[in-house]
Amino acid sequence: MKKLLGLLLLVFFLSGFQSEPTLKLALLKYSGGGDWYANPTSLKNLSNYCNDNLGTNFDEDYETVEVGNADIFNFPFLHMTGHGNVVFSDTEAENLRTYLLAGGFLHIDDNYGMDPYVRSAMKKVFPELELIELPFTHPIYNQKYPFKTGLPKIHKHDEKPPQGFALIWEGRVICFYTYECDLGDGWEDQEVHGDPDELRQKALQMGANIVQFAFDQ
Secondary structure, eight states, X not given: OHHXXXXXXXXXXXXXXXXXXXXXXXXXXXXSSOOTTOOTTHHHHHHHHHHHHHXXXXXXXXXXXXXXXXXXXXXXXXXXXXXXXXXXXXXXXXXHHHHHHTTOEXXXXXXXXXXXXXXXXXXXXXXXXXXXXXXTTSGGGBSSSBOTTSSXXXXXXXXXXXXXXXXXXXXXXXXXXXXXXXXXXXXXXXXXHOOOHHHHHHHHHHHHHHHHHHHHO
């Protein structure tokens, strides 16, 4: 499986020479009743932003994949969001663990109210790991777009400072979790939330940083 994901990464780096899209971002579908389908326009806009500003060649029509399905291995970058409960079965947790250890990357964005559930779910996937907050000097904040004070604050919610947490396996960030930030809302079409363009640009820039980091690390 490492070889499979390695080939997908090679396709990514060669994508600038292709006229047709070569990769898709993928949205992770999970059980438990949480709205995994929130922010339906976000990945489309992030894909187009990365194509325009990073030279990637993503298909704007992202894929939806179930956490327990082998299809996740076709997508080096998974995005997960929602507002509520998240439940992984034993089989699903094992499938996601294998994917991440094989070279995959998961970005989780708390759309408000997801935090206690996603922490429990990811603990089932990696009981031996802890989510640790990344310092502002970490490379994920210093890709094409520098964020010297960490994640941008897109929506207020509880008015806590935004935080970026990671699961790290053998020195590699395999999961990046954005909390009290709401990046995905900032990626959505402007009319959905009415956010000012400056704020949406910050969200898309940070999203592009995450994508760039995931493929370059």
